[in-house]
Structures are given as C-alpha cells and as structure tokens.
Amino acid sequence: MSKPKVAFYWCASCGGCEEAVVDLGPDILKVVEAVDIAFWPVALDFKRSDVENMPDHSLAVSFINGAVRSSEQYEMVELLRKKSGLVVAFGSCAHTGGIPGLANLFDRKAMFDEAYFNLPSVTNDEKTVPQLEYDAPEGTVTLPELWNTVKTLDQVIDVDYYLPGCPPPVKLIADAVTAIVKGEHPPKGAILAPDIALCDECPRKATKPEKMNQKAFKRPHEIMIDSEKCLLAQGLLCLGPVTRKGCGAACTTANMPCTGCMGPTGNIVDYGMKALSAIASLADSNDEEEIEKILAKVVDPVGTFYRYSLPASLLHRYYQPAPQGGK
Amino acid sequence: MSDNLEKQFEPRIVAFFCNWCTYTAADLAGTARMTYKPNVRVIRIMCSGRLDPQFILKAFREGADGVLIGGCHPGDCHYQEGNYKALRRFTLLKRFLKSMGIEPERIRLEWIAASEGDKVQKVINEMTEQVRKLGPLNLEPVSLIHAEPARSNHNTQPVMAKGGAS
Numbered sequence: 001m002s003k004p005k006v007a008f009y010w011c012a013s014c015g016g017c018e019e020a021v022v023d024l025g026p027d028i029l030k031v032v033e034a035v036d037i038a039f040w041p042v043a044l045d046f047k048r049s050d051v052e053n054m055p056d057h058s059l060a061v062s063f064i065n066g067a068v069r070s071s072e073q074y075e076m077v078e079l080l081r082k083k084s085g086l087v088v089a090f091g092s093c094a095h096t097g098g099i100p101g102l103a104n105l106f107d108r109k110a111m112f113d114e115a116y117f118n119l120p121s122v123t124n125d126e127k128t129v130p131q132l133e134y135d136a137p138e139g140t141v142t143l144p145e146l147w148n149t150v151k152t153l154d155q156v157i158d159v160d161y162y163l164p165g166c167p168p169p170v171k172l173i174a175d176a177v178t179a180i181v182k183g184e185h186p187p188k189g190a191i192l193a194p195d196i197a198l199c200d201e202c203p204r205k206a207t208k209p210e211k212m213n214q215k216a217f218k219r220p221h222e223i224m225i226d227s228e229k230c231l232l233a234q235g236l237l238c239l240g241p242v243t244r245k246g247c248g249a250a251c252t253t254a255n256m257p258c259t260g261c262m263g264p265t266g267n268i269v270d271y272g273m274k275a276l277s278a279i280a281s282l283a284d285s286n287d288e289e290e291i292e293k294i295l296a297k298v299v300d301p302v303g304t305f306y307r308y309s310l311p312a313s314l315l316h317r318y319y320q321p322a323p324q325g326g327k
Numbered sequence: 328m329s330d331n332l333e334k335q336f337e338p339r340i341v342a343f344f345c346n347w348c349t350y351t352a353a354d355l356a357g358t359a360r361m362t363y364k365p366n367v368r369v370i371r372i373m374c375s376g377r378l379d380p381q382f383i384l385k386a387f388r389e390g391a392d393g394v395l396i397g398g399c400h401p402g403d404c405h406y407q408e409g410n411y412k413a414l415r416r417f418t419l420l421k422r423f424l425k426s427m428g429i430e431p432e433r434i435r436l437e438w439i440a441a442s443e444g445d446k447v448q449k450v451i452n453e454m455t456e457q458v459r460k461l462g463p464l465n466l467e468p469v470s471l472i473h474a475e476p477a478r479s480n481h482n483t484q485p486v487m488a489k490g491g492a493s
Contacts, residue, residue, distance in 0.1 A: 314384040319428030
C-alpha cells in the first residue's frame with residue numbers, strides 16, 4: 001500500500017512552525033516512515049508545478065502555517081486545498097493571524113509609505129515602489145500583490161483542523177499526525193489541543209489566590225519575578241486564564257507570563273475582549289480616576305490582548321469604513 | 328422616500344441595561360409616558376457586570392453605531408460590585424477602541440437608578456445626538472473580509488517604477 005502523501009507549506013510566518021516540525025527530533029523518522037512528504041518547499045526541492053500536476057485530493061493532508069496576506073499565498077493555499085483531502089491550519093498565524101496579523105493596525109499605503117519613503121535610512125528621491133507588473137526589455141515581469149488586510153487561513157479557504165501555538169507544541173503535532181495517519185479523524189473544525197485553560201497545567205496553580213486584585217500592574221522587566229507564585233497574582237499580565245492549554249505551560253515554567261499563543265478556549269468568540277475583560281476587572285479600585293491610573297499600565301491593549309489574534313477578532317483590523325453603503 | 332430629500336442618518340444604538348436599576352428606570356420612563364428617541368434597542372442583562380466586552384464588539388459588528396451601558400449607582404449594585412467591574416472594563420475598552428480607530432464616544436456608561444426614568448430619557452436623547460454627530464460606523468462586512476480581494480495596483484499614487492537596480 002502506498003503511504004499517504006503529506007504537504008507542508010508556509011505563508012506569512014517566521015519559519016518557527018517549520019522548526020517545530022524538525023523539533024520532532026528522532027520521531028520525525030517515524031513520520032517519514034508513515035507518510036510520503038510530497039511538498040515542503042522550505043526543506044526539500046519541490047516546485048509549484050509539482051503540486052499543479054498532482055491529481056485533485058491526492059494529498060492526504062496539507063499542513064499550512066502562516067497568515068495569508070498576498071496574492072501568491074492565496075493562490076498557493078487554494079491550490080493546496082484543491083489537491084488535499086484535509087487541510088490543517090498549523091500554528092497561531094494560520095489559526096488566528098499571529099504576529100503578522102498585527103499589521104492589521106495599519107493599511108498597505110501606510111506600510112509602503114513607511115518602508116519606501118519615510119524611514120530615516122531610506123533614500124528614494126525617484127519615489128520608486130514595487131509594481132505588480134513591469135515591462136522590462138526581456139519581457140513583462142510580475143510580483144505578487146500585498147493585501148491591505150492580513151487574513152487567517154480559514155478566512156480564505158476551508159480548513160479542517162487547527163493546530164494552535166506559536167509554534168505548535170511538539171507533542172500536539174505528533175498526536176495530530178499520528179491520529180490523521182491512522183485515519184482517526186476528529187470532527188471537522190476541531191482544534192487539536194485540550195479545551196481547558198492554561199492555568200490547569202501551570203505549575204503555579206496551587207499558589208493562585210482567591211482574590212488577585214491589583215493596585216499596580218507590572219511589566220516583566222520591572223520586578224524580580226517570584227518563580228513559584230502565580231504570575232497574575234504578582235501583577236504581571238498573564239493571559240493563562242483565557243488561553244488554551246497544551247503547551248505544557250512552557251512560558252510560565254520559564255518565569256514569563258502567558259501571552260496567549262494557543263488561542264482561546266472553546267467558548268470564547270473574541271479572544272482579546274475576553275482577555276481584556278479578565279485583566280481589567282482585576283484593577284483594585286472603585287474610583288474612576290484611580291482605575292484609569294492602574295489600567296494605564298496596560299500600555300498597549302491591542303498588542304497585549306490580540307498579540308496573536310487580531311485578524312480573527314470581531315473587528316479584524318483597524319477601523320476602515322466599508323466601501324459605499326456599508327452594512 | 329423621494330430622492331431629492333436628504334435622508335437624515337438615524338443611528339442604531341444598542342443599550343445594555345441592568346435588570347435591577349436601569350432597566351427598571353426605563354420601565355418607569357415608559358409607564359410615565361416620557362418620550363425619547365426611538366434609536367435605542369434595549370437588551371436586559373442581570374447586571375452591568377455581566378456585560379462581556381465581547382457583546383459590545385459583537386453589537387458593532389452586527390451594525391450598531393453606538394453602545395449604551397446602564398448600571399446601578401456606585402454602592403447600589405444588587406450583586407455588590409458588578410457595576411465596578413463594568414466600570415473597570417469600560418475604562419480599558421475605551422482606550423482599546425481608540426487604538427482601533429473607533430471613537431470612544433460611541434460607547435457610554437451611565438449609572439441610572441430605578442427611580443430615574445427622566446435620566447433614561449435624557450441619556451438616550453443625548454447619546455442619539457452624539458452618535459448622530461459621529462456618523463455611521465461602517466465596519467467592513469465579514470463577507471468582504473472573506474472575499475477574494477480584487478487585484479489592484481500596489482501604490483495609491485501614480486508613481487512610475489524604475490527598471491532594474493540602479
């Protein structure tokens with residue numbers, strides 16, 4: 001029997017997800033034994049035409065990481081969708097937009113202006129910017145288009161499963177690959193991580209006080225962090241209570257607060273709002289001015305609460321009125 | 328409506344009123360036959376502390392131009408401190424909305440006691456005018472966010488590219 005074919009692809013991402021696959025270590029040999037890697041541009045020499053020449057649905061599963069923000073990425077994920085039985089959104093960026101998703105605080109024009117005209121290190125007197133098409137003497141050359149808005153994978157193609165995390169924890173990857181190869185398919189749309197908050201597996205759980213109201217929130221560089229006490233109780237903005245577990249509490253074990261890469265637990269619609277709600281209600285004051293002062297320590301609410309999920313949020317991006325007529 | 332009549336923008340406002348004070352006050356305004364602007368859709372919640380900020384974004388997403396929140400006066404909360412929690416969340420939410428490009432004036436928190444029917448009338452009228460001044464909130468519809476973006480040129484100003492690296 002031929003082995004199931006598997007593809008890995010990356011869009012707007014940092015490469016950390018690819019690294020996570022390699023982090024399987026010796027276990028990766030088991031994966032290679034069980035499956036046939038048919039496409040993995042970052043590690044093996046395949047071309048787009050190799051995928052185009054495959055029959056539809058011939059790939060058992062495609063693991064796609066990264067957010068989608070250019071016409072090239074869009075074409076590739078559409079192609080992979082057509083050729084794959086299953087598509088797994090791999091990592092925070094594909095799942096909820098991730099760090100590249102914070103570009104949704106700006107628009108394309110602002111980014112181009114900054115990068116090609118305004119940066120102090122840029123000299124561009126002729127106002128040259130990349131064009132989608134250019135007629136060179138040798139013929140017309142083209143570039144992919146950068147989109148105005150960064151999108152999650154499931155905003156552009158149909159997604160079967162999600163593997164959250166920045167990058168996804170090795171154990172979850174191994175479990176997912178094993179289950180899929182064995183044909184034990186979870187229900188469509190499943191997030192392949194436990195649906196329980198991070199606090200549940202945090203080694204500091206026992207030190208969580210009944211009330212943890214704060215007179216002053218702290219940033220990690222401002223205090224000597226107690227390595228055993230609940231981080232939220234120490235005034236740090238730990239997002240564990242609203243974040244899915246499954247990472248083995250990697251950050252809180254390493255004495256850093258959770259920033260929420262595993263995404264929301266199942267009942268949450270908008271991760272950032274739930275996180276904002278949880279943190280804000282801890283401000284220990286009933287006086288308007290004092291509350292404002294305490295919460296001023298949350299310097300960047302969008303970056304703090306939507307670090308990995310702005311494109312997946314209810315607002316999706318910085319407000320930009322809809323074209324004509326709107327709703 | 329005929330075409331030559333300029334249609335006035337009628338804001339849509341979603342109001343979350345707590346069961347024990349503000350909703351009762353709205354009831355009182357009704358039985359007292361006080362009139363107020365019809366732009367508000369009232370949703371009763373048990374306590375302003377129950378108001379998850381997700382509800383507010385959801386209201387905006389579904390087409391609200393403004394969101395009004397009504398709770399008991401400080402010290403009067405039926406559940407001791409639900410209204411304080413609402414105040415804390417509201418404070419941070421306002422700042423969040425600002426950094427997302429949405430005017431913080433689109434949300435308003437008011438303490439209205441069960442006996443203050445007249446305050447319900449006043450606040451609703453004020454809020455309606457305030458949001459009318461701000462104009463409609465036209466969030467990009469979700470269908471557009473998911474749609475395949477049309478191919479357009481990168482730059483918004485007509486700039487000629489220079490061939491090759493010089």
